[in-house]
Amino acid sequence: MTKQSEWLSKTEYLEQGQGLSSGQKIRVNHSSSDCQGNSNSLVIERRDDGSISACCFRCGRRGYHSDKSAIKSKSFGGGVERDESSTGSKYTLPGDGRSDTKEWPIEAVHWLRKYGITDTEILDYGILYSECLRRVVLPVFATDGSLASFQSRRIFEGDPAPKYLTFFNDNCPFVSNNHFGKSLVICEDYLSAIRLGRIMPAMALLGVKLQAHHLEYISQMGYTEFLVFLDDDNMQVKKAQLEIKRTLDKLGTCTIHHSHGIDPKEYSDAELLSIVL
Numbered sequence: 001m002t003k004q005s006e007w008l009s010k011t012e013y014l015e016q017g018q019g020l021s022s023g024q025k026i027r028v029n030h031s032s033s034d035c036q037g038n039s040n041s042l043v044i045e046r047r048d049d050g051s052i053s054a055c056c057f058r059c060g061r062r063g064y065h066s067d068k069s070a071i072k073s074k075s076f077g078g079g080v081e082r083d084e085s086s087t088g089s090k091y092t093l094p095g096d097g098r099s100d101t102k103e104w105p106i107e108a109v110h111w112l113r114k115y116g117i118t119d120t121e122i123l124d125y126g127i128l129y130s131e132c133l134r135r136v137v138l139p140v141f142a143t144d145g146s147l148a149s150f151q152s153r154r155i156f157e158g159d160p161a162p163k164y165l166t167f168f169n170d171n172c173p174f175v176s177n178n179h180f181g182k183s184l185v186i187c188e189d190y191l192s193a194i195r196l197g198r199i200m201p202a203m204a205l206l207g208v209k210l211q212a213h214h215l216e217y218i219s220q221m222g223y224t225e226f227l228v229f230l231d232d233d234n235m236q237v238k239k240a241q242l243e244i245k246r247t248l249d250k251l252g253t254c255t256i257h258h259s260h261g262i263d264p265k266e267y268s269d270a271e272l273l274s275i276v277l
Helices: 014-020 107-113 119-124 188-197 212-221 235-248 269-276
Strands: 023-030 043-045 050-054 062-065 081-085 088-094 128-130 135-141 146-154 164-168 183-186 202-204 225-228 253-256
Touching: 014 043, 014 050, 014 062, 107 135, 183 188, 188 202, 188 269, 202 212, 225 235, 235 253
Parallel strands: 183 202, 183 225, 225 253
Antiparallel strands: 023 043, 043 050, 050 062, 081 088, 128 135, 135 146, 146 164
C-alpha cells in the first residue's frame, strides 16, 4: 500500500489516456511496483477538454494531465463530473463519494471529529469522502434539493493540491439547517456554520464579504438580528467586519464578536452558546 499523499506517475496512465477518444473511459490493470491492482483498479479517462485523469481504486493514488489551455479550475483532476447543459457548465458531486465514515480513511474522520462534527450532521448536510479526489466534500444544496455548489478539503499531508477547492453552479449561500427565528450568525466556513447551527441559523460566507446572493437570502428570510463571527486575526478582516456591520445595520441590528483569531468551530458548544445568546 502506498502512502496516502503519493500521486500516480504519468508513465502509469498518460500513454493509454492519449489513445482514448474525447469522453472515453477505460479500466486497466495497475501493475506498478507498489500496487498489484486487479483488472478494474485503474480508471483512465479522456475528458471533453482533452485533459486526462486517472485514479486507482486499490492504492488510491490519482493523476491528472492537461494542456496549457485546459480549464484552470479543473486542474486538480480525477473525480468531479461536468454536466454540459443548455443552462451552462455545471459540476456534480464525485460519483465515488461516501457518507459512511466507516469507509473513510482515519485522516478524513479525524478532520471532522476535531471540530465536533457528528455522523448525524455528516448525513444531514450530505458531507462525503471521495477516494478518487482524496478529499472531504462539503456540498451546498438549493431549496429545491439541487446541488448549488460544493467545496472539497485536502486532508492528507504532502498533497500538493490547494487546501480548499470550491465550485459554484448557482449563487446559493450555505446556511445551517436551523431556519427559525429572526437572528442569524455570519461566519466564514462551512464547519463553523454547522456548529453554530446547533444553536441558531448560521451563514457561511466562504470569505469575509457579503455578496448579493447573501443579502438576497437574508432579505427573503426576514432576519433582523445579526452577529458577525469571523476569524479576525488581522486588520483586513477587522475592516471587513465593520463593512458587514454597516450593511446589516440597514436591515436590523448587528453585533461584532471579536474572536481574536479563533474560528467558531474551535469552540465547545457551551462556549458558543455563551457567545451567541
